[in-house]
Amino acid sequence: MNLPLIPAPAATTTSDGTLVIGDGLGIAVPPELADLAARFVEDVRIDAGIALSVAASPGVTVLIDSAGIDDVAPASGLRADGKDLADERYGLEITSAGVRVWGPTAEGVHRGLTSLRQLITAYAQDGSATLPAARVIDGPRFAWRGLSLDVARTFHPPAVVRRVVDMCSLYKLNVLHLHVTDDQGWRIEVPSRPALTEIGACGAIGDRPGGYYTQAEVAELVAYAAERFVTVVPEIEMPGHIAAVFRAYPELAPGEIRSIDLGNGASLQLSTLDPDRAETWEFVEDVLDAVIPQFPQSAYVHIGGDEAFGMPDEAHAAFVERAVELVRARGKRVVGWQEIARASISADVAVQYWMDVHEVESMDYDAVSSMVPAELLPILAEGLKKAAQDAPRALAQGARLLVSPTSWLYFDRPHADASSDAAQEEMRKRVGLPVYPAASIRDSVEWDPVENTPGVESDAQVAGVEGAVWCETIATADELEFMLLPRLSGAAEKAWSRQTSTDWPEYAARLSHQSKAWQQREWTWFHSVEVDWA
Incomplete structure (x- = not known):
């Protein structure tokens, strides 16, 4: 039984x-x-x-x-x-x-x-x-079992984040990685840099309202999560994805800021912080000094490091290496997206693997070109070409991988299967980044963090497993929960369970019972026709 x-x-x-x-x-x-x-x-x-x-x-x-x-x-x-x-x-x-x-x-x-x-x-x-x-x-297979939550493109207030913490706790996930800064908004207080919240926090993607977490709200969230044995890890995105900073402090920006209109109410900025300017590092130190004390339970600071479009490789590596040292000097360890492996890093740095080589190789470039501005295509192609070496380079430097591949753990991709609730079909067609192929609930559990991560041969090379939900197409709490459930429970299955393969009918039978708690808590969840819900 x-x-x-x-x-x-x-x-x-x-x-x-x-x-x-x-x-x-x-x-x-x-x-x-x-x-x-x-x-x-x-x-x-x-x-x-x-x-x-x-x-x-x-x-x-x-x-x-x-x-x-x-x-x-x-x-x-x-x-x-x-x-x-x-x-x-x-x-x-x-x-x-x-x-x-x-x-x-x-x-x-x-x-x-x-x-x-x-x-x-x-x-x-x-x-x-x-x-x-x-x-x-x-007992768990991996010690780090998390969810990365984007609160920059859509600002999710503390009550919504607490609901996400409750979901994590129910499925034995123990990390909430908060993506609190990006081009669209800055969501955390830095008292020495008040314009970050006075200006940088205004607005979000498109016409969505902005906002930020006060220090008191962060303290309450961190304590609420800690009571449920969930550690909140802050991500301060740098040196790219920095448009909100440049709006707040134009003096940190280059003389000419280049951006590309993505046609969905958002734009992609191609300008980055300059590692050769003293003002850059004064800013970074101010931010670290303000943010680190707000997350006392976290041993890590996530420094981003991804998609530094237009930045020379040498400058990017120099930035990452200095940022790592600044975090380490403050008694913390670094985690960053896989591109940080292009710098010289040490074994105490965790590298978050996200650009799934399997998906990159099988991508329909004709379809991508129809959805992405022509100006962006060569930039993406260059980044994807480099990505294939990131995981091997990280492992060669002794770092462990935090496994977050787009194919299985990016929850902002569209749902492939229909909903048994006809009222959800409009949301299913609307929510989810169309650049990603749609994925079924079954897809989310038919893989393994070791077997399907390039260069990884044993659990010892894996820091943990972390899902990610990005909010370009997610504007409300209902839409957020619709994309998280039941995918979040699948991520937990892969992060905790020691079974390297998942039998879908057996998993679906266990999954069907979970909807009872979701209904009681009034969580929005995707009623996939693949599951005979209780």
């Missing part, structure tokens, strides 16, 4: 017997886990409509314990919070007498309670849930 859990656990055994979970069932926890248990109780109330309680006479026992955990190997890769001794492994045992959830750390216990929460929701009916007797021993 396969339990309706996503991601799939490392080891599961089932046996005869059941346990009924209903209102008033008690949860016994040690004092240090009281807050964690209270959040679990609230989540079960929302997801399943069942009111559990924290009580001395328990039906559920939660404790710190390592029994049986070593049957599952520790996770491979890097943690965004930099912790070397963190352990997310857990045990979950259900018998007719009750439930026991344990792990060596509070984080491990949280992952176990998340699995229990999914089971209660899947089996909930008429105010109670009848769970099958089972034992689960589980």
Whole structure:
């Protein structure tokens, strides 16, 4: 019997017997886990409509314990919070007498309670849930399991970001990578550079409203995520994608700014920060000094580094190398898009692989040329030609890859399959970047982070797995959630589960149960006809 859990656990055994979970069932926890248990109780109330309680006479026992955990190997890769001794492994045992959830750390216990929460929701009916007797021993394959969220092209307010954190937590994703700066807007306060928010934060793509997060709002988001064991990693895009900075501080811009109209309400700027100017580095240091303290849980700063169109290779490499040193001097580590591998980097830098060589090689260039301005085509062709060597170059320098290939983990591509909800068909045709071939929900899980990443031969070369959602075509919270669900659960499956291949019918059966929680939380989700939703 396969339990309706996503991601799939490392080891599961089932046996005869059941346990009924209903209102008033008690949860016994040690004092240090009281807050964690209270959040679990609230989540079960929302997801399943069942009111559990924290009580001395328990039906559920939660404790710190390592029994049986070593049957599952520790996770491979890097943690965004930099912790070397963190352990997310857990045990979950259900018998007719009750439930026991344990792990060596509070984080491990949280992952176990998340699995229990999914089971209660899947089996909930008429105010109670009848769970099958089972034992689960589980732990993640990769330590970094994340989502990159673009809040520059569309500004998503804190309440929307918290909903995304809740989605990540439900599927055991532990990183929210916030893309807070780009050409279209600057979304974070830098007190020494007030024009970044007074001017740079105004507007977004097209006629969408702008905005930014105050330091107080960032602190609340970071704390909210940390309570759910999600680390928020900031991305400060540089040296390209910098138009919002040039609007705020024109003195940082080159004498002539070149841009290309993309015809969709957006333009692509081809000008970059100049590494030979002292003013550039004064700006970068001001930004790092303001941003880093706002994300105390993150051991990393994402420096962007991608698509520095028109910038000579030598200047780009020089910029990346100095930016890395500035971040390192402030006690943090660097992650950047794959183009940073063209610089001289060290093994402590994580390189985010996104330009999937398979997709580049199979791209329909005639179709691309019909959607992309002619002026941009040679620039893209040059960038794609260089991209093929980025992953091998990063690995040769000892860096690990954060796997985010466009083919499987870019959630802004159109949905290929139809929706069983006819009302969603208009949104399906409208939302998603048309330059990407449409992808089905099945496509999102029929791949492997090691087998399908060029140059990677083992888990040890992988920092982790991260999905990405870009918002050129996404203007509202509903559209954002429509593109995230159910794809986000597929990303979690590939990042956590130790199964290198996914059986689609078996996965689809587990996926079908997830819609119950989504409905209860009023999340918008894509009703793919590929799944027989519960």
